[in-house]
Amino acid sequence: MTVHDNFYLALIHHPVYDKNGVIIASAVSNLDLHDISRAAKTYGVRAFYIVTPLEDQRRLVERIVSHWTEGAGGDYNPDRRDALELIRVAASLEDVRDEIVRNGGGVPATVVTDAKPHPRSISYDAMREMIKGEHPYLLLFGTAWGMTPEYIDQSDHVLAPIMGHSGYNHLSVRSAAAIILDRLFGRDTLDL
Amino acid sequence: MTVHDNFYLALIHHPVYDKNGVIIASAVSNLDLHDISRAAKTYGVRAFYIVTPLEDQRRLVERIVSHWTEGAGGDYNPDRRDALELIRVAASLEDVRDEIVRNGGGVPATVVTDAKPHPRSISYDAMREMIKGEHPYLLLFGTAWGMTPEYIDQSDHVLAPIMGHSGYNHLSVRSAAAIILDRLFGRDTLDL
Numbered sequence: 452m453t454v455h456d457n458f459y460l461a462l463i464h465h466p467v468y469d470k471n472g473v474i475i476a477s478a479v480s481n482l483d484l485h486d487i488s489r490a491a492k493t494y495g496v497r498a499f500y501i502v503t504p505l506e507d508q509r510r511l512v513e514r515i516v517s518h519w520t521e522g523a524g525g526d527y528n529p530d531r532r533d534a535l536e537l538i539r540v541a542a543s544l545e546d547v548r549d550e551i552v553r554n555g556g557g558v559p560a561t562v563v564t565d566a567k568p569h570p571r572s573i574s575y576d577a578m579r580e581m582i583k584g585e586h587p588y589l590l591l592f593g594t595a596w597g598m599t600p601e602y603i604d605q606s607d608h609v610l611a612p613i614m615g616h617s618g619y620n621h622l623s624v625r626s627a628a629a630i631i632l633d634r635l636f637g638r639d640t641l642d643l
Numbered sequence: 644m645t646v647h648d649n650f651y652l653a654l655i656h657h658p659v660y661d662k663n664g665v666i667i668a669s670a671v672s673n674l675d676l677h678d679i680s681r682a683a684k685t686y687g688v689r690a691f692y693i694v695t696p697l698e699d700q701r702r703l704v705e706r707i708v709s710h711w712t713e714g715a716g717g718d719y720n721p722d723r724r725d726a727l728e729l730i731r732v733a734a735s736l737e738d739v740r741d742e743i744v745r746n747g748g749g750v751p752a753t754v755v756t757d758a759k760p761h762p763r764s765i766s767y768d769a770m771r772e773m774i775k776g777e778h779p780y781l782l783l784f785g786t787a788w789g790m791t792p793e794y795i796d797q798s799d800h801v802l803a804p805i806m807g808h809s810g811y812n813h814l815s816v817r818s819a820a821a822i823i824l825d826r827l828f829g830r831d832t833l834d835l
Contacts, residue, residue, distance in 0.1 A: 454809065470720075482674055486815045493814055494807035528662075530813040568832075575831045611832045613825070615686035617646065621722040622685055623678045626821035629814065630829070633805070633822045639767045640760075640803045 454495045455636065457556055457587040460628065461547050462487065464503035468596040477595040479508045484515060486625040487592075488534040494632040497554075499537045500547045509540045516540075544591075551587055559587035563606035564631060565597060566620045572611040575634045581608070582635065590631070592624050646687040647828065649748055649779040652820065653739050654679065656695035660788040669787040671700045676707060678817040679784075680726040686824040689746075691729045692739045701732045708732075736783075743779055751779035755798035756823060757789060758812045764803040767826045773800070774827065782823070784816050 462483060465476035479501060491499045501512045516538045518524045525532035541547045544561070551559045562578065563569075573581075582588050591598070591606065603609060613630055614620055622630070654675060657668035671693060683691045693704045708730045710716045717724035733739045736753070743751045754770065755761075765773075774780050783790070783798065795801060805822055806812055814822070 486818055489811075489814055490818050492811045493805070493809060495809040530811075533811060534813065572832075613685070613829065614832045615824070615828055617685060617687040619681075619684045619722075619725060621726065622681055622821065623817075625815075625817060626678055626682050629818035629821045630825040632807070633825065634829075634831075636807055637805065637822070637826075639826075640764075640806045 454497060456497055457585060458496050458582065459498050459500065459547075459551060459559060459587065459589045460487065460491055460496055461500040461502050461541075461544065461589055461591050462624070463544070463591055463593050463598055463602070464501070464505070464508065466599045466602055467593050468599065470596055474599060475595065476503060476505050476508075479503060479512055480594075481515060483594070483625055484512065484535065484538060485531070487628045488537050490629040490632050491537050492534040494636040496537065496632070498539050500539045500541050502541045502544060502547060504542050509542065512538065512540050547589065551589065554587075556585060556587045559589040560607040562588060562590045562608040562610055563598065563603045564590065564592055564610045564627065565603060566612050566622070566627075567597075568612055569603065569609040571609045573608055574611055578608070578610055579635055592628055594624055646689060648689055649777060650688050650774065651690050651692065651739075651743060651751060651779065651781045652679065652683055652688055653692040653694050653733075653736065653781055653783050654816070655736070655783055655785050655790055655794070656693070656697075656700065658791045658794055659785050660791065662788055664788075666791060667787065668695060668697050668700075671695060671704055672786075673707060675786070675817060676704065676727065676730060677723070679820045680729050682821040682824050683729050684726040686828040688729065688824070690731050692731045692733050694733050694736060694739060696734050701734065704730065704732050739781065743781060746779070748777060748779045751781040752799040754780060754782045754800040754802055755790065755795045756782065756784055756802045756819065757795060758804050758814070758819075760804055761795065761801040763801045765800055766803055770800070770802055771827055784820055786816055
């Protein structure tokens with residue numbers, strides 16, 4: 452069982468755009484918690500942060516997670532418990548950074564993922580090389596219609612968008628997170 | 644805009660196991676329709692079949708799809724319309740095969756995906772090679788606790804399970820479909 456002790460995910464609910472280009476704090480989606488934590492567990496991520504400044508939303512996440520990790524859900528489905536145990540709640544990216552620093556290894560480098568190309572976009576090959584060492588990395592996913600450019604600009608790195616062959620780039624954040632983890636950590640299993 | 648004219652997906656709701664090993668027809672999940680059709684559109688799949696013998700479930704799918712393709716949903720979010728337009732409804736795998744045959748190109752070869760290894764498992768490399776020609780392929784995903792062994796045995800091919808590094812193999816079918824399409828058709832986008 453390999454765990455990438457220095458690799459973290461964060462799902463950002465503010466500042467993101469709504470459909471009309473207004474900056475909002477998006478609502479947490481229960482499905483995001485389940486699907487992304489299961490992918491995080493599959494690929495051995497250390498922790499998965501749900502980041503929102505809204506206190507009621509943070510409490511909601513804590514209630515969902517405790518249902519599956521401590522409550523009836525964990526007895527009903529232990530596999531789900533193993534995944535949701537990776538979830539942490541934070542009010543801001545600064546709080547996430549502080550907690551990772553307390554885990555040791557230094558200040559994590561942040562890597563933004565976005566559906567649009569960016570002048571600083573790096574390839575998946577480049578990112579696989581970059582994360583090979585001991586330094587902690589924190590991969591950020593936006594919700595709703597994506598993170599603001601200012602927020603993206605503050606990130607240490609920007610990962611290239613996932614493009615298929617069709618020109619259509621409207622994957623759910625759940626699908627994007629799964630694909631990106633597989634590109635970074637996956638392998639063709641007959642080789643195992 | 645590249646479309647893989649001979650590549651199809653099907654989401655199988657019967658015969659699958661429930662949590663207790665009983666064979667059931669599982670309920671259709673709205674999120675499966677949205678997430679998997681968006682991934683199918685991204686990677687240029689020709690059509691995405693929702694397969695269930697339950698007539699009320701087929702009608703439900705048709706109602707959801709028409710909301711997004713013909714109704715208010717399509718005006719609200721045209722990107723979602725473009726994805727859900729790929730969805731077709733079928734009562735059985737035989738009906739899916741018949742419809743694909745009518746599209747031309749012959750009887751599709753079926754490829755089952757499953758979370759468990761199988762004696763006939765082929766690698767992703769092998770499958771990428773296999774699907775390069777003109778012959779139609781139909782990739783089957785199970786729901787609930789997975790397809791029955793008898794159903795899997797009837798498939799022409801079995802694709803290797805997705806394994807991360809952790810030994811945990813409980814991805815959602817939405818995540819698994821996204822990852823598998825990316826393994827078959829994706830590429831590192833800075834190379835475009």
